[in-house]
């Protein structure tokens with residue numbers, strides 16, 4: 001960040017836009033502090049305005065000690081009764097405080113210096129704030145915040161709740177609060193700050209942005225904390241509404257711009273696709289056929305298709321994509337297929353080669369690991385149109401990849417890519433202003449209103465039917481204490497010629513730790529299952545090793561594959577019919593569903609064992625029960641939402657939803673219809689205002705993705 005203090009003097013304070021003013025413009029914010037703030041994404045005044053408190057402390061009143069209740073934070077005022085220092089296990093300071101209610105509270109400190117300890121003299125007046133808990137002798141507060149009072153000092157009463165902000169590394173909580181306070185002093189008057197049409201606000205009974213921010217940073221004491229905790233307070237809804245609206249507008253604008261740019265209509269006779277269908281060992285399901293028809297209709301138009309295909313794991317999205325690709329190739333154009341992991345991209349490569357190469361189509365591979373001469377050759381083939389279908393990973397988006405006539409971009413498992421990331425591929429399109437058709441596929445079932453919001457720039461098709469002959473996967477939750485039985489089950493299954501996955505999960509977000517853990521599980525299983533051919537797969541392995549392992553498993557050479565969640569998306573080995581998921585209680589339902597989707601792909605009855613470490617919390621038990629009871633991704637997604645507490649964001653990784661600062665598209669789902677309506681109105685009546693909203697909330701990302 002260019003947090004140079006010199007800049008300060010030159011920044012013209014345009015009032016209406018003052019939210020964009022850098023934090024360095026605040027008194028006392030030097031380059032060092034600005035840098036720490038920037039590291040946390042707090043670069044402008046507006047960033048500080050939107051850095052909302054995590055919780056509040058109520059110092060608006062003083063509670064009698066006798067009225068304290070465990071777990072309910074409070075402020076008390078009293079006199080020091082007695083002081084005790086101990087060293088039994090570790091240094092400890094205990095200060096007994098009593099007040100007029102004739103009750104006593106113990107303050108307990110584990111970290112303190114001598115000067116601090118010396119302050120507590122019997123008889124001194126003290127005010128402190130903390131959460132009482134049951135102690136050995138009545139209630140106690142551990143490390144409360146406190147202040148010793150002079151005898152003539154009056155009682156401490158604030159008229160607003162004190163905010164406690166999400167921490168920023170290197171800045172103390174008090175300094176941070178002060179800083180946000182200073183930023184709030186610069187809040188422009190309500191009418192200058194306001195971007196939402198008054199009619200909308202009034203209809204929903206929501207405050208102005210200025211009032212909402214002031215209330216959220218310093219709520220009055222009578223505010224309902226329950227509403228706050230649930231994100232239901234009008235001030236919170238007000239911010240969420242504006243943010244959702246801005247994101248929605250941003251996506252809608254992208255869509256309008258894209259549509260305007262035009263595309264090459266693709267309407268070949270359809271011979272290639274027909275030949276491909278002939279070669280398939282199965283007939284398309286009705287749902288696949290319907291979605292393919294929708295795609296053909298889209299692609300025949302002179303404006304770009306922007307279509308999302310949603311279909312549960314195993315519903316057969318890949319073949320629909322291949323048919324669309326065949327059409328583009330027959331029309332003399334190129335196709336790019338991008339997958340989020342190399343493993344999945346490689347599997348698509350295999351499928352597309354088997355399906356299309358016998359029909360004379362050239363399928364080219366381009367991933368990050370393709371290097372040197374092979375890369376140069378691939379790039380040359382792509383640039384000269386010899387490569388008709390190009391399959392790969394993010395590598396496809398790199399600048400030096402130039403297509404001769406790209407007409408169709410297919411993005412698989414789009415939730416693994418950023419919302420704006422997938423849009424980058426369209427720049428690889430045809431010459432002039434035309435852009436390629438886009439087909440985006442996802443297995444993430446999200447409720448309809450949400451989909452409308454998350455994919456406002458896309459039309460949605462749903463493959464809502466499974467290929468015939470699938471036997472539902474039987475799921476059981478089993479305690480890790482019964483690991484021996486589970487191992488026995490694998491032995492029996494493999495003896496019958498079946499194949500199995502053993503999935504290791506870890507919370508640590510480190511490939512290395514994960515690799516170690518999966519390695520030791522692998523060794524352990526090898527020892528317990530001698531004679532079984534076991535493979536190992538994790539993110540730390542070289543791509544060639546992964547590929548080989550996968551190929552051996554697919555060929556049936558390996559009977560058991562011990563893997564991390566790298567196999568989560570797309571992996572398709574129909575003969576694998578048993579899956580063990582270790583520490584299943586740690587994973588989200590969406591992820592469990594994806595993983596489980598790796599089995600149940602063949603005619604064989606499949607099962608999935610969710611192994612958990614006891615004891616299970618009530619919530620974890622319910623979640624595993626949902627998995628056991630249902631195999632339908634949409635049902636699971638709905639239940640998942642029910643079981644989630646408010647504020648527990650459905651991660652970007654799971655849904656492909658944009659990440660929000662304030663809004664939680666799940667919690668705030670009720671606002672979405674209003675958001676859609678308002679967006680419609682604004683785009684028609686006041687596009688400039690729409691621009692300002694997008695600028696405020698989406699800023700740089702929109703500029704990048706905008707046309």
Ligand code: ADP
Pocket residue numbers: 282283284285288311312313314315316317318319443467468570572574601
């Ligand atoms: P996903 O939608 O999860 O990407 P895939 O495209 O990997 O699913 O398909 C899963 C499996 O189902 C593949 O082995 C595929 O060949 C097979 N399949 C797809 N469509 C049909 C169909 N209509 N009938 C039978 N099997 C099918």
Ligand code: MG
Pocket residue numbers: 317318412570
């Ligand atoms: Mg797939």
